[in-house]
Amino acid sequence: MVVVGGGLIGLCAAYALMREGHRVTIIERDHLGAGAATGNAGELTPQQVAPLASPHTARDVLAGVFSSSSYLSIAPLRLPQLAGFGMGFLLSSTHRRRAHATRALAQFSAAIFPALDRMTDDGIDTSGGGSGYLMTCTDERELVAAHTRYHARASERWGEAPGAILRGEDLRSFEPTLAPGIEAGFLLPAERYLDPVTFVASLARRITQQGADVRTGLTATRLAAGASVVCRDEAGRESTISGDRVIVAAGAWTSPLLRRSGIRATRIVSGKGYSYTVPVERMPRHLVHSIDRHCVVIPMNDRLRVVGMMEFDERPDAFHPARLQVLTKAAGGLIAGADWDRRTEEWVGARPMTADGMPVLGSPAGRPEILVAAGHNMHGLSLGPVTGELLAALIGGRSPQVAGSPLDLGPFALDR
Known part of the structure; x- marks a missing residue:
């Protein structure tokens, strides 16, 4: 399995896949744990997993x-580039659309603490909070x-x-x-809350110790045919890394990668x-x-x-x-x-x-060998462990479930 992105979501995906016996290669342009997770508030919050877009925040724009x-x-200077995202954000700010997104995200709520507790029981450090x-x-x-x-x-x-x-x-x-x-x-x-620096470092250490092939200093430039990723190193040299499946968990850098690969998807911005x-x-x-x-x-x-x-x-x-x-x-x-x-x-x-506040989870049309898991907005720490388990289930051919209940992936589709 090839995981593009060594931030929190990529690490959670790699951890869950390795727990099920898969060999994992991680492609990361910086270092393991880089990204938005380590400096955040460390919040694990089923009650607050909701979209940013609302009538109130629309006024704040x-x-x-x-x-x-x-x-x-x-x-x-960003207004022209953000025009499409901004329009989507404003459309998602109505009471009706916000309620729809909130109900979709609520599917994860019951699984947030159990997924983290399984990591704690496995020796991942969730202290400091x-x-x-x-x-x-x-x-x-x-x-x-x-x-x-x-x-x-x-x-x-x-x-x-x-x-x-x-x-x-x-x-x-x-x-x-x-x-x-x-x-x-x-x-x-x-x-709950925890120290995200300690948590991410512990997760990265466990994955490395268990034999993940970690390729840092590589930028994924495009997704090639099959489950292959074309990368460029810091000296500008290109290489291709292949596997059985590719999991794209590149955070705010996901949309440019998908666009260069000819894949249409809901836009993710920083x-x-x-x-x-x-x-x-x-x-x-x-x-x-x-x-x-x-x-x-x-x-x-x-x-x-x-x-x-x-x-x-x-x-x-x-x-x-x-x-x-x-x-x-x-x-x-x-x-x-x-x-x-x-x-x-x-x-x-x-x-x-994302404009509607929901992550992107699933495969592009006609590309079942690729799974995208990105756009978790401000809820990466809350949803990361759950997302990792969900990806492992999908790759294992199991129906997606959260806390024993079927998960409707429709609201999280790439091209919604």
């Missing part, structure tokens, strides 16, 4: 073009609406019900590190996220997620990670320090006692975004 202080930033998300919002109506929404999801067996809304001193007693001005919030008790760590006087007891500030702070071992932003620009790997200032302004109003001038581990990563 305009602000992202004209304001440098918005959490959602769109470089004006905890459980429970404290959801906050300074807009009372928006907070109550979110609380109602999570209750509705729990009633459909999509995670556990949220705790009661806490206000004033009750909230301060529950989470003393909140900044002044944060006056209401509620707990999602069952959601929506960059930023993160860094800071020292704090007192560590929060839980992951704290601000609904209106669009940022998350996460206690990871002995450090506090700050995560946020959604940036669309011309280069998926370009780091723009000004975006960290926007993130710091948002997070500074969320947590007290952090030394915001002592940022370390500054990071940018290209999230693979």
Whole structure:
């Protein structure tokens, strides 16, 4: 089996395939574990696996073009290239289409924790985190609406019900590190988080130790006839790597590869996220997620990670320090006692975004030897282990199932 992409989804695919006895070759242009996973919030969140597109975020798109202080930033030079994606995003932002995508993604929810637990039982390191998300919002109506929404999801067996809304001193007693001005919030008790750096490194180490043929420094340039991948090394030399099947898990770089190979598929674009760590006087007891500030702070071992932003620009790997200032302004109003001038581990990563918020899972028409698994948006860590098991089942000739229930792959088709 040839896996194109050594990021989180590619590693999860390789791990699941090797568990079933397949020999695996991984093609990666950088190093194993590169990509959007290691700098993210480490969230494992059945309750929040939902598309970004919504009536609210559709309004934020305009602000992202004209304001440098918005959490959602769109470089004006990218507007022509993003026109098709943007139109798809706006069409997907209606209540009806968002509900359709949310129901499709909900199929995975019951399998997120069991898939990760199987990895933990197998010795993959999933430490460095905890459980429970404290959801906050300074807009009372928006907070109550979110609380109602999570209750509705729990009633459909999509995670556990949220705790009661806490206000004033009750909230301060529950989470003393909140900044002044944060006056209401509620707990999602069952959601988990982990240290993604530790997790991805452990997964990469296991795959390497078990004999995967890891080819780093190679860029996949196109998919050739059969299960073959044409690659170019850093010196410009071309080579071809072949196998029984090819799994394309190239994240934000998937669409250019498919296009060069003559394969039509839903477009995947880079929506960059930023993160860094800071020292704090007192560590929060839980992951704290601000609904209106669009940022998350996460206690990871002995450090506090700050995560946020959604940036669309011309280069998926370009780091723009000004975006960290926007993130710091948002997070500074969320947590007290952090030394915001002592940022370390500054990071940018290209999230693979689709307009409708759903990943691309399946084979191109007439190319059953190719399986594409990409476009997991902001949910790669939650959906990665499940995706790996799903790919192994499909390659093994088994009907796709999630947590014992049949999985409808129709909404995730390549050419939807």
